[in-house]
Amino acid sequence: xxxxxxxxxxxxxxxxxxxxxxxxxxxxxxxxxxxxxxxxxxxxxxxxxxxxxxxxxxxxxxxxxxxxxxxxxxxxxxxxxxxxxxxxxxxxxxxxxxxxxxxxxxxxxxxxxxxxxxxxxxxxxxxxxxxxxxxxxxxxxxxxxxxxxxxxxxxxxxxxxxxxxxxxxxxxxxxxxxxxxxxxxxxxxxxxxxxxxxxxxxxxxxxxxxxxxxxxxxxxxxxxxxxxxxxxxxxxxxxxxxxxxxxxxxxxxxxxxxxxxxxxxxxxxxxxxxxxxxxxxxxxxxxxxxxxxxxxxxxxxxxxxxxxxxxxxxxxxxxxxxxxxxxxxxxxxxxxxxxxxxxxxxxxxxxxxxxxxxxxxxxxxxxxxxxxx
Numbered sequence: 001x002x003x004x005x006x007x008x009x010x011x012x013x014x015x016x017x018x019x020x021x022x023x024x025x026x027x028x029x030x031x032x033x034x035x036x037x038x039x040x041x042x043x044x045x046x047x048x049x050x051x052x053x054x055x056x057x058x059x060x061x062x063x064x065x066x067x068x069x070x071x072x073x074x075x076x077x078x079x080x081x082x083x084x085x086x087x088x089x090x091x092x093x094x095x096x097x098x099x100x101x102x103x104x105x106x107x108x109x110x111x112x113x114x115x116x117x118x119x120x121x122x123x124x125x126x127x128x129x130x131x132x133x134x135x136x137x138x139x140x141x142x143x144x145x146x147x148x149x150x151x152x153x154x155x156x157x158x159x160x161x162x163x164x165x166x167x168x169x170x171x172x173x174x175x176x177x178x179x180x181x182x183x184x185x186x187x188x189x190x191x192x193x194x195x196x197x198x199x200x201x202x203x204x205x206x207x208x209x210x211x212x213x214x215x216x217x218x219x220x221x222x223x224x225x226x227x228x229x230x231x232x233x234x235x236x237x238x239x240x241x242x243x244x245x246x247x248x249x250x251x252x253x254x255x256x257x258x259x260x261x262x263x264x265x266x267x268x269x270x271x272x273x274x275x276x277x278x279x280x281x282x283x284x285x286x287x288x289x290x291x292x293x294x295x296x297x298x299x300x301x302x303x304x305x306x307x308x309x310x311x312x313x314x315x316x317x318x319x320x321x322x323x324x325x326x327x328x329x330x331x332x333x334x335x336x337x338x339x340x341x342x343x344x345x346x347x348x349x350x351x352x353x354x355x356x357x358x359x360x361x362x363x364x365x366x367x368x369x370x371x372x373x
Contacts, residue, residue, distance in 0.1 A: 036370075037370075037371060039287070040287075040367055040370040040371045041371050043287060043290050043367055044364065044367040044368065044371055046290065046291075046294060047290060047294070047360055047363050047364055047367060048101070048364065050294050050297055050301075050360060051076075051105065051357065051360045051361070051364065052105065053297065053300075053301030054297070054301045054302065054353065054356065054357045054360065055105055055108055055109060055112070055301075055357075056301055057300055057301030057302050057348070057353070058073060058109075058112050058116070058353070058357070059108060059111075059112045061302075061344060061345065061348070062112050062113075062115045062116040062119065063115075063116070063119045064119075064342070064344045064345065064350070065116050065119070065120065065342070065344070065350045065354075066120060066123060066342040066350045066351065067120050067123075067124070067127060067128060067131060067135065068342075068350060068351040068354045068355075069116070069342075069350040069351065069353060069354035070113050070116050070117060070120055070135050070354070071131075071134055071135065071139070071354060072274075072351075072353070072354025072355055072356070072357050072358040073109045073112060073113050073116075073354065073357055073358075074109075074113060074134065074135065074137065074138055074139040075139045075274060075278065075357075075358035075361065076109060076357045076358050076360065076361030077106055077109045077110065077113075077138035077139070077361070078138045078139040078140040078141065078278070078361070079143075079278060079358075079361030079362050079364065079365045080102050080105060080106050080109075080361055080364065080365075081106060081138055081140060082140070082143050082365050083102050083364060083365050083368050084099060084102060084103065084106075086365065086368065086369060087099060087368070087372070090369070090373070092368065092369060092372040092373050093372045094368065094372050095372075098368070098372075102364075106138075110138075113135065113136075117135050117136070120135070127167075130167075130170075130171050130174070130176060131170075131174075133174060133219065134215065134218065134219075139214075139218055140218070141214050141217050141218065141278055141279060142217065142279070142280075143278065143279065143280045143365065144238070144279065144280040145280045145282055145369070146242075146280060146281065146282065147281070147282050147283055148242065148245060148246050148249055148281055148283045150246055151246055151249055151250045151253075152243065152246040152247045152250060153247075153250055160205065161201070161203070161204045161205035161208055165195060166195070166196075166208050166212070168192075169188075169189075169191075169192035169195060169196055169212065170212065170215060171183070172187040172188065172189060172192060173185075173186060173187065173188065173192075173212070173215065173216055173219065173221055173225075174215070174219050175187065185219065185220070185221065186216075186219075186220070186221035186224040186225070188221075188224065188225060188228045193228050193231075193232050194232070196209050196212045196213075197209070197228075197229060197232045197233055197240065202247075202251065203251065203268060204268060204271075206244055206247055206248050206251070207248065207268070207271050207272060207275050209244055210241060210244045210245070210248070210275050210276070210279075211275060213225065213229075213237060213240065213241055213244075214275065214278070214279070222237065225237060241279055242281070244276075245276040245279070245281045245284075248272045248275075248276055249276070249281070249283050249284065251272065252269060252272045252273070252284070255268070255269050256269065256289065256292070259288075259292075260292070261292065263305045263306050263307070264305070264307070266296060266303075266305065266352065267341075267349075267351065267352045267355060270293065270303075270352065270355040270356050270358075270359045271355045271358075271359075272284070273285075273289070273293075273359040273362065273363075274355050274358035274359040274361075274362055275358075277359065277362030277363065277365075277366065278358070278361075278362050282366065284362075285362075285363060285366040285367075290363065293356070293359065293360075296356075297356070298346070298347075298348065300346055300348065302344070302346070302348035302349070302353045303348070303349060303352040303353045303356045304346075304347045304348050304349050304352070305347075305349060305352070308341075308343055308347045308348075308349050309347040
């Protein structure tokens with residue numbers, strides 16, 4: 001464990017040196033012996049190993065996950081499928097061994113999510129029936145590599161994300177049928193158009209505005225939503241995605257300002273990397289963040305927090321050491337009206353591990369392009 005941490009620290013320092021030299025003296029960078037490809041290859045190997053551990057973890061604990069974890073696995077699948085497409089279409093010189101390893105993880109995630117869906121449906125049949133479509137196939141969105149050229153400061157105070165209202169807008173977007181009536185797919189009410197495109201949002205509100213756009217693309221409502229966004233903001237969907245990620249990037253830099261991230265904000269940090277990274281915004285693939293994230297991973301392959309471990313210890317003293325049905329561990333009114341997290345065995349967190357696997361998938365797509373491009 002100690003040697004692993006030392007190696008990650010060394011990689012972090014090397015990554016910082018590359019960025020510093022590039023910004024201060026490009027000529028000096030050309031003359032150094034720093035082998036950027038070797039650095040990215042080492043980072044890729046580390047993330048691939050970490051991802052494999054998380055795939056193993058979910059494969060052994062699929063009966064204990066919640067819908068958020070299944071969605072994270074489907075997002076990771078989408079990124080890994082993108083890697084194989086990049087290797088074929090973008091003329092990346094990807095070794096056959098890498099392709100086989102990625103194809104194997106895609107298949108394993110497919111098997112695990114199918115098995116997990118049996119149990120997640122039992123946890124909340126209504127919610128599962130609404131989001132079933134997202135649970136049944138890889139989550140694939142357009143990946144357009146680009147750098148964010150400006151950073152938009154998040155205004156303070158900002159509006160808090162209301163999960164119930166957000167879910168209602170997603171339900172309308174995806175369409176549903178009930179006794180006595182139905183809502184057609186791609187329905188965007190005036191309230192939802194305002195709620196999902198308004199300015200002045202922050203933290204989880206920003207990521208869920210972005211997620212709304214991504215889900216619209218996944219379920220075939222991209223053109224309809226494009227019209228609504230143009231009507232409300234005067235810009236295209238991609239322009240609005242960029243605007244959101246500019247604000248998210250400002251936030252994520254503040255979260256990691258001292259080279260660390262508070263435990264209660266790690267979940268949000270991972271979610272921000274996953275969502276903006278899946279869309280191709282390269283700024284979110286900061287090399288120094290990789291060792292940071294991988295150090296949060298437990299030996300079992302999951303992600304937890306001190307709060308979760310304390311909760312587990314208290315429950316253990318009560319004799320409740322088996323699977324714990326959905327525990328509301330975090331309710332930060334400042335960041336989100338309510339986030340329901342599922343505490344698993346050994347203090348593992350279902351949602352946090354789900355966004356972590358999604359972030360690792362996005363990182364792998366980026367790193368493969370840097371190593372074999």
